[in-house]
Every structure is written in structure tokens, then in C-alpha cells.
Amino acid sequence: MTSHHAVPTLDDVARTAGVSPATVSRSLNTPALVSRETLQRVKAAVADLGYTPNFGARFMAAKRTMTIGAIIPTMENAIFAKGIQAFQERLHSLGYTLLISSSSYDPEIEAEQVRALASRGADGILLIGYWREEKVYEFLKQRNIPFLLAWAFAANNALPAIGFDNRAAMYQLCDKVLAMGHRNIAVISGTTEGNDRAMNRLKGITERLKVEGFNLDTVPIIETPYDIDNGANAFEELMRGPERPSVVMCGNDVLGVGALQRAQEMGLKVPSEVSITGFDGIELARVVTPKLTTVRVPHSEMGHRAADELVRMVESGEVGRSQELASEIVVEKSIISLA
Amino acid sequence: MTSHHAVPTLDDVARTAGVSPATVSRSLNTPALVSRETLQRVKAAVADLGYTPNFGARFMAAKRTMTIGAIIPTMENAIFAKGIQAFQERLHSLGYTLLISSSSYDPEIEAEQVRALASRGADGILLIGYWREEKVYEFLKQRNIPFLLAWAFAANNALPAIGFDNRAAMYQLCDKVLAMGHRNIAVISGTTEGNDRAMNRLKGITERLKVEGFNLDTVPIIETPYDIDNGANAFEELMRGPERPSVVMCGNDVLGVGALQRAQEMGLKVPSEVSITGFDGIELARVVTPKLTTVRVPHSEMGHRAADELVRMVESGEVGRSQELASEIVVEKSIISLA
DNA sequence: TTGTACGCGTTATCAC
DNA sequence: GTGATAACGCGTACAA
Numbered sequence: 010m011t012s013h014h015a016v017p018t019l020d021d022v023a024r025t026a027g028v029s030p031a032t033v034s035r036s037l038n039t040p041a042l043v044s045r046e047t048l049q050r051v052k053a054a055v056a057d058l059g060y061t062p063n064f065g066a067r068f069m070a071a072k073r074t075m076t077i078g079a080i081i082p083t084m085e086n087a088i089f090a091k092g093i094q095a096f097q098e099r100l101h102s103l104g105y106t107l108l109i110s111s112s113s114y115d116p117e118i119e120a121e122q123v124r125a126l127a128s129r130g131a132d133g134i135l136l137i138g139y140w141r142e143e144k145v146y147e148f149l150k151q152r153n154i155p156f157l158l159a160w161a162f163a164a165n166n167a168l169p170a171i172g173f174d175n176r177a178a179m180y181q182l183c184d185k186v187l188a189m190g191h192r193n194i195a196v197i198s199g200t201t202e203g204n205d206r207a208m209n210r211l212k213g214i215t216e217r218l219k220v221e222g223f224n225l226d227t228v229p230i231i232e233t234p235y236d237i238d239n240g241a242n243a244f245e246e247l248m249r250g251p252e253r254p255s256v257v258m259c260g261n262d263v264l265g266v267g268a269l270q271r272a273q274e275m276g277l278k279v280p281s282e283v284s285i286t287g288f289d290g291i292e293l294a295r296v297v298t299p300k301l302t303t304v305r306v307p308h309s310e311m312g313h314r315a316a317d318e319l320v321r322m323v324e325s326g327e328v329g330r331s332q333e334l335a336s337e338i339v340v341e342k343s344i345i346s347l348a
Numbered sequence: 349m350t351s352h353h354a355v356p357t358l359d360d361v362a363r364t365a366g367v368s369p370a371t372v373s374r375s376l377n378t379p380a381l382v383s384r385e386t387l388q389r390v391k392a393a394v395a396d397l398g399y400t401p402n403f404g405a406r407f408m409a410a411k412r413t414m415t416i417g418a419i420i421p422t423m424e425n426a427i428f429a430k431g432i433q434a435f436q437e438r439l440h441s442l443g444y445t446l447l448i449s450s451s452s453y454d455p456e457i458e459a460e461q462v463r464a465l466a467s468r469g470a471d472g473i474l475l476i477g478y479w480r481e482e483k484v485y486e487f488l489k490q491r492n493i494p495f496l497l498a499w500a501f502a503a504n505n506a507l508p509a510i511g512f513d514n515r516a517a518m519y520q521l522c523d524k525v526l527a528m529g530h531r532n533i534a535v536i537s538g539t540t541e542g543n544d545r546a547m548n549r550l551k552g553i554t555e556r557l558k559v560e561g562f563n564l565d566t567v568p569i570i571e572t573p574y575d576i577d578n579g580a581n582a583f584e585e586l587m588r589g590p591e592r593p594s595v596v597m598c599g600n601d602v603l604g605v606g607a608l609q610r611a612q613e614m615g616l617k618v619p620s621e622v623s624i625t626g627f628d629g630i631e632l633a634r635v636v637t638p639k640l641t642t643v644r645v646p647h648s649e650m651g652h653r654a655a656d657e658l659v660r661m662v663e664s665g666e667v668g669r670s671q672e673l674a675s676e677i678v679v680e681k682s683i684i685s686l687a
Numbered sequence: 688t689t690g691t692a693c694g695c696g697t698t699a700t701c702a703c
Numbered sequence: 704g705t706g707a708t709a710a711c712g713c714g715t716a717c718a719a
Binding site (some may be wrong): 084097109110113122123237262270273 | 404433469491537612636637
């Protein structure tokens, strides 16, 4: 006995309010153009019937949905959580609804989801980082859908982005590590394929080491997906290598925390026997013992600014303006000075 | 010079493929009814034009979107991350797109987002826990939108839910704590207002203590939103109280980790001077030192099952079947036995 | 197996 | 300030 309470439409509202559909539409979208009295009647009818606009129809007629889409690589670790939460909150206060999906770091899925969001009428889309197949960008441009990149910033790239310079930040951290006297450096990087953030962080290290005169072939580097256990396993592998590093630099805090954990399991003292660094400055890095030396990224700030800018692009039709945010080296007890 | 490459429509595809729009539609939705040869031509045209179906139009014509919505209280901490990731992955393999939004634990925002998802044609909706205004449930039922609750399970509630019994799980953990000889117990609970999970976890403790003959008025209980710093502050407040607890039971791992952190900052040894417990079994609980004693919840399992069940509801039109999942007490070094 | 024609719910243009 | 009416792009009877 499925009672099919029909979904109330704008026409139903018009009927019960005793006005035309057009007036209902105006009451909802441009209330200023409607008399106070009719507005009241319409509102009452809307509440009475529990009417909700059909966005499919609205999208077809008006080409706007007040919806912003975001595609993030993963929800599984907290890397993007804080920034996206801030993004969402700001969008909400601007009257937009955020719809999120996650791609599991799979470019195919990401491309699919871009089309899914476009099909559903997203007024604008937030993407993470620069690297993706050119066809995705072409699609977005052809569809005239404003998009903004976040979590990365490259001065030489024209695409609108709000983020930080992953390479430069890691370069500075490496600088610090060298200044503290470390010369035996190993690296656990996130998977660089298809991930410009991971690639640039790795580059930050290798470029700095090259400047220092290192032979990069002798620097142990392990690449592995961002995951605590992967960080742990990579760390163990590095420590079993021919020459023990004095410091293990990790591509992010998740890997760093994994390394730290395995160090403790192996009975290695951090930092006296081995130092460990991370990247991102998420909570995880603060709650472990010792706290992880890392690069703190202004996640909330980035989320807020991205929301403001993307909405500006959507509403003005103007091209996006990139913004570079500063990151900050945070030295904690997970590293020791050998100098 | 905004070049308005028009968005290709089904009619365009039909034209370039030299067939009727109906045939294109069939090629996309029921390819079995189309000859191999025309199918080829249509596919070529689709690829050629970069055609993407307009979901607004599809929704209007067919009342289905292959979209599932989920509303979670927050993305900011990792409580829901693993489960939602699993939910998303399973949905993807079932051919559905997941759209997520977060309510910041605000019932008004949640209600708004339910309507937003409904307006956008979500075929089904996942919600967290039982408690929300009745009007939300009425809306969902009136609209005939299948919905499923997760992260909670109550045998006496008819609403379809896939989750675990928060009260019973915490009751058991409290059991364990008592068995280990603790009699001086303090509690840091999440905000219980509007949150049945938090309320039931707290209940699990108080009910068990009552059975043990405790006078509940003498049990220190602090309620605070889930946040590491809140956990830390509440812990400090409890330890400055008249009678120092031998154990602080926390409403989730986030609070527990905060408590642990503050304990270390205060120079209190865990567990020799004070024991701490959490709830959820997220990564956070595993990476701190000592590891947090907690209740491990089968997040991924829950996500997978929720996806399967919700899709079943959507596709069959049948009523949802609830499933209770088992949780597991995990005793780690953050608690000491006084017995 | 394929094509024709209608309707889905909304906004926008044009009258009034 | 308000009311007709024509799109918008698609799925699906129905007809061929």
C-alpha cells in the first residue's frame, strides 16, 4: 500500500495560493517584485504543501542551481577535512549548497565525477591540485563551468588556484633539516604519478639536496600511497637499508605518523636515533609523541578564500584570480639537531 | 570574448549519428534494444561531441538520477571518514554517484540539506543516527524518498538503520573498566542534545554504574563538542576536581586523544596515574602513546552494507531492513588494572 | 528495430 | 504587480 502523495509542484502552490505559477516563481526568486500581500499567501501555501523547487526543472529553465561541487581525492584521511569544512561553511553563508564527491585518487573517477557534477548543474567546481587529463579542463571550458584549484599554487601556471607552493615549502623544510646538521637523509614520498602536490614536495627535497651537492642516486626514496601503514612499512624498509638515515622526511603527516609508529615498534628512539618530518600540519601530527615536525598549511583560510573566489567567479563571470597562501615550518620534538 | 560553445544535447547526437533522438536515448539507457550497428554510430557521435546527459531533464522525464545523497554531521574529524569512503566506493561499483554534505551538527542545516538533496533528485538518502525533527522524516516519507540511518542501531526503533548499539557497546566498555577495579570514574561526553549516539554512549556508562550501586550525582560528567582541545580542557577540569578519577571515559576517540594529550602536558602518567578510554576505534586512537583503549566500530563494513541496503531499497521499492553490527572492545595501554 | 509526439516543472518574455 | 506562454532536454508510450 504505497500511498503516492504526489510531490507538490509550483503549479500546486499557485492553485492553493490563488495566483499564477509565474507569481509563485517570482515570490521565490525575486520577492521584491511581488506585493507584500501575495507574498504572504504564497509563502503560506509553500509551507502548507511542503513544496520544494525541482532543481532539474529550474536548471533547465534558468541554468543556475546555487550548487557548488567539489571533488577531493579522499575522505579517508584528514588531509582535506578541515579545508573542505571551511569551504562548505563559507559557501553555506553565501547561500550555496556544496556537493562533495571523492575520487579515491583515481583520475578516471575524477573525470567521471566532473561530468556528473556538470550534468547535475553545478554552478562551479573545486578541484584539488593541477594535474589531470587535459580533456577534463577542455570539458570544463567547453561547458563554461567556472572551476578553481586548491591545495596547490604554481606561479607559472595560469589556471586559477588558491593554495600554497608545495615545492617551495618542502624546500624550506629541507633547508631546516640540513641546517640542523642532517646529511643522511631518506624520503618517504606519496605516490607522485598524477599527483602534482606529491611530486612537488619530493622535488622540493631533491632540488635542495642537489644544491647541497648530494648525489641523488644515493638518497633512498620510497614512494607509497598516503596511508599510515604504508608509512610504517616504508620506514622499516629504509631502516633496514645499508646505511641508516639520521632523518626520514615524509610526504605528509599520515606517512610521518606511520613512520613514527613503526619506529617505536622497532624500539628506535625518535628523535635521538632517528628524526622524522611530515607535511600538512593536521591534528594527527600534534597528538603523537613526540609531536611531528611538519609544514603547517592554512587549511581553513584556504577553504574560506576558495569559497569566496569561486562564488565571485560564478556570479561575475570573471576569470579566476589565483592566490598564494603562506605555509609555516613547525619544528617539534620529532627532529634533533646534530649541529 | 566568451565563446559559447553550446552544450551538446541528445538531439545533436541524434543529428550527427543520423538517427532519431529516441534511438540515442535507448542506446544510452537500454542498449540491448538497439542494433549493434546503430549503437556504434551513436557511441561515436557521443564521444565526438563530448555529450553528457542533462540530469535535470533526465530527472524530469524519468524520475531517477542514479544519485545517492548522504548528510554527515562533520567532515572535520575522522569519525565518519572511513565509513563514508566505503559507502562511496560501494555505491560507485553499483553505478551510483554519491553526493555528500555536512551539517556541522546543526539540525536546521541538516533539514535544509535533506530538502536540497530531494530537490536535486537524490534517489535515496543516508543519514547519521536517529534523532532529528519529526518533520524531516515526514518530508522524506511524503516524498517517498528511501532513507537509511547509519552509525546507530536501536532494536526498538522501526526506522531502517545499519549500525551498532552505542549504549550497549559503552555499557560493555564500562563493564570492563569496572572489572579492572576502577571505582573512581569520570566522564567526558560529546554533546548529547540532538545526538542520540552521544546520549546512548553516556547512558551506557550511567546505567552500568547504577547497576553497580553508584550514586550518579557523584560521578563527574562533562559534556562538550567533539574536538581534541575540548577533550583536553575537560580533562584538565576533571583532574582539578575535588576527587581525582582513576579513569576518564570519553565519548569518542577525539575527546580521548585530547584528554591524553593534556594529561601528558600536565605531567600525569597514563595509565599509571590516570586511565583514559575512547570510542570509535579510528586511526587517531592507534597512533597516540599509549594507544587508546576504545570500542572499535566496523566502519568499512557499515559503509558497504549501508550502500547495498539503500540501493536495494531504491531499486526494489521495498522497505529498509535494519542490521545490527557488532562492535569490539579494544583494550590498550591507556588503561591500567587496579584489581 | 526505429521514429513521432507528448509531458515532466521551472524560468523568462511578453503582454496586460 | 500579475498572468499567459514558450522554451529547456530527456524518456517513453505509441505507431510504424
